Amino acid sequence: PIMCTFLLKSAKEAEDKIKKALDKGEVLPTEARFDSNCITPGTDFMARLQEQLKYFVHNKLSTDKLWHNVKVYLSGHETPGEGEHKIMEFIRSENSKPSHDPNTRHCLYGLDADLIMLGLTSHEPHFSLLREEVRFGGKKSQKRITAPEETTFHLLHLSLMREYIDYEFSWLKNFEKYMEKLSEFDREHFNEVFVDLKWFESKVGNKYLNESAGLAAEKESAGKKFNKKKDASLGLSALTSPDKETEHKEVAEDDDEEEEDDLFETEFRQYKRTYYMTKMAVDVVSDEFLAQQAKCYVEGIQWILHYYYHGVQSWSWYYPYHYAPFLSDIRNISDLKLTFELGEPFMPFQQLLAVLPAASMGLLPECYRHLMTSENSPIIEYYPVDFKTDLNGKQQEWEAVVLIPFIDEVHPFTASFFFFNLFRKSHRWI
Known part of the structure; x- marks a missing residue:
């Protein structure tokens, strides 16, 4: 339903690299770059890869003694679904x-x-996972390990990992309780920035709040503070202890703590x-x-x-x-009634239209490419030339949220594909 952000970023990064190279006066290679x-x-690349894999498997089964008692199941790109699933x-x-x-x-x-x-x-x-060691932050001059015999591999035994997880989380049997426990991270995170926010507000004013929402929050807070002061005054008038000064101080401290808690809750809601x-x-x-x-x-x-337990x-x-x-x-999610309609996966070229950016239109048959670039294309809105990204608290650019529109698979996406097929059948030259 949304263009694959990884593919979109890949195309964008390639364009940026070409632009920087041209700005530096570098001469670009004449052959087409590998997309x-x-x-x-x-x-077409995946179709050729599929044929090569079939040849490789057939050749190994025929010539390699170590493969003679091995059964090989090859599920290629023509079968919908992710490989691991x-x-x-x-x-x-x-x-x-x-x-x-x-x-x-299983390995x-x-x-x-x-x-x-x-x-x-x-x-x-x-069930075990075979994982190769990945080192981050290496120097550019450092030799990259590519040969299997030079690679360090680790075997992760999931049966043991499952026991550790059960030991850690077995007391959380209810999903809603689990979500409530996780929600404490929201408050912990906000508490970390709460002091900084108050400091900035003291210097530049309460700028991070939306004005209308801020006024509503202030009214809500003011009403609570008035009620608390009223309750506190009634409590003070009823005191009969001889050490009234000490008791007055304790009540005032409690009142300050409650007001601080209320302020935190108000600011948290506003945040x-x-x-x-x-x-x-x-x-x-x-x-x-x-x-x-x-x-x-x-x-x-x-x-x-x-998806994980039963499939799509x-x-x-x-x-x-x-x-x-x-x-x-x-x-309040325990009573939700959730149902799904199975539907059908996209056809191969529909899938490519759904995930590829316009910069990679050369990977599609020529007769489909205009759908990504023509102003008259019914799906041109899904291929923006410029788009915004939002780091949303992350540090790396590849972690950013790509703000592009979601695809309406019924209209006009599937409809345009349907009418195009009719058009193709009625014109022999396509």
Whole structure:
């Protein structure tokens, strides 16, 4: 439903490098540069790679004695789905067979973190990950290790890791309680910046707050303070202890602490309100808005759990926001009723149109390229030349949120593809 941000950034970085080279007066190579976005299902590169893999497997089975008793299952780019999830689907399929050996050992190679989660959710007793050592921050002059015999490998036993996780989190049996516990990080993070915010406010004024929302927060805070002062005055008048000065001091300190707590809560709510207003462009952060945010977020978690445990539950579902809500706003979710429609995956060229940026249009058949560049294209809005990115608290550019529109797969995306196919069939020259 949204163009692959990794592919978009890859194309943008390549353009920036070319521009910098030209600005420096460097001579660019005459041959076409290698577009790494070609490593995407549906491209000519992947089709040729598939044929080479078939040849390699057939050759090894025919000539290498070590391969003679090996069964090889090759699932290529023409089969929808991520590679690791297709592997998990194969494991689930094998487990359902009556002849399956429950002590079968699995070893999965790869550095992606989701491989750890997939292995854990399989609940297989013997599941390991083979991971190569990755060193960060090395010098440019340092030799890059590429040969397998020079690489340090680690074997991660997920069965042992599962025991550690169970020992650490076994007391959290309820998902909503788990989310409540995680939401404490929201307050801890805000508490770290709260003192700094107050210092800046004392110097430049309360600039980080939205004015209208800030006034509402101030009224709310003022009302609470008035009520607390009223309660405190009633409490003081009822004192009969002879040491009234000490008691007065204790009550005043308690009152100050409560007012400070109220101020923190008010500022915390306003901090979150400002986040939603600026990041999600809403004028009013209502209870209905927060309930919708919570529902979408939990729906996303449910989709992922289905995906990891059972496979794809919906090909068309997507998370409809660029940003997530605060964990402390995910409340009252135990009674949510969540359903998914399975739908169908995109066809190969539809998939490429959905994930590739216009800069990589050369990876598509020529007859589709105008859909990415023509002003009259019904889907031109999905291929912006310039786009904004938001680091959103991160440090590295590759961690930034890419602010591009979500794809409406029903209209006009699929519709344009349908009419184009009709047009192609009626014109022999295409």
